[in-house]
Amino acid sequence: MSQTHARKVERFATDEARVDWHSAALLALRDKRDRQAKSLPDWEQMRETASRMKLHVLSHLPELLQQFAGNCEANGMVVHWARDAEEHNGIVARILAERGKKKLVKSKSMLTEEVHLVPYLEAQGIECIETDLGERILQLRREPPSHIVVPAIHLKKEEIGALFHEKIGTRAGASDPTYLTHAARESMRQDFLSADAAMTGVNMAIASEGAFVVCTNEGNADMGTHLPDLHIAVMGMEKIVPDNASAALIMRMLARNATGQPSTSYNSIFGAPRPGAELHLVIVDNGRSRRLADRRHAEIYKCIRCGACINTCPVYRRGGGHSYAYFIPGPIGLAIAGDNPKASSDAWACTLNGSCNNVCPVKVPLRETIAYHREQLAQQKQLPYGKNVYMPLVGRIFGSERRLSLAMAAIRLGLRVLPRGLHRHLGGGWGKSRDFPRPPKQSFADWYRENRGH
């Protein structure tokens, strides 16, 4: 049986120094995002407009997809439709096999993680090279991303130095980021030159134009697609925006919200294949239609994958991205996959504090969706054993003022007389890295009665 979220966090939390800098690095991203948001006086209006635009997209998805696909084909692209992961991977493999392609350079795409494309192609003898630096580091470590925007955020530079020394021959003990980045660039350059096909994801698919936007900070998507005569782009069907103005709005918000930059460094719009080259586009469903049919789950597909909800989440920051069962961690991962019994322990990896809602540029109701999944799991009798026992009890206690006040008095007494640290042995991973505060002498209600006289 796979480990619960709490057990995996327990492992991550054994390295306290790592937990501290991981959390600090993500908070720094959050701070930069806040500064960018505050620098635009119309930021809140932009959020509202972007949210409404994405709601419009979700409620007109079939028409917009047809319009987009028709315009892409008119522009010379070949459009493919994939119902699920298997169909998607089969389409990509067939395109490559029919043209005798053996080496694919790919830029970052969470969709290819979702459908497990790389292992599938490798099993068919296709060499796949990740060209985003963070993704390349993880590929060399044979490890999944721990974040959707900064996939190797959990690694120290010394660990990357040791990896590069072993895999690409950098100096032993070197950990200078500039040196390591130059070495990675040098090694990847050979891959760009020898690849015979390129793959990118899609940040926005513009229905009115039959064109799509790819945003990177490293220029690797552009490097990859400029040389080979075959470009395959893959996208989840929710990536549609109606027109150029909508794409421009998302572009203004995406990098600001993701990394606190005014814009990603490279924003390329692909509108047609290069002369003599082919451009294929695979549009994927893979469960999206089913989730969209559920009104309380549908709004997750407004998401533009900026990662801000992950950066601000206190559970993610101190638990790490590899603690989640679903390949997307943090609030948006819980909101997408929370109805999946295989990820049921993840649904509890949330304090429902709502910080994620506050930073989301398209107002995805993350907290409400996660709470909804908890309801679903309870109805499906998927609650963890302990919760089945104590939640009805907690419900009874909260249902009566007298019972609540007695329970609180018992807890205050327990915290005073029981040995400190006992909670660490009571099961679950969370207590192991936490201390209870010293209990106050009296309850708030008693204090209020005494001091306010009611």
Ligand code: SF4
């Ligand atoms: S849910 Fe919102 S904040 Fe989270 S990744 Fe998506 S767009 Fe960004």
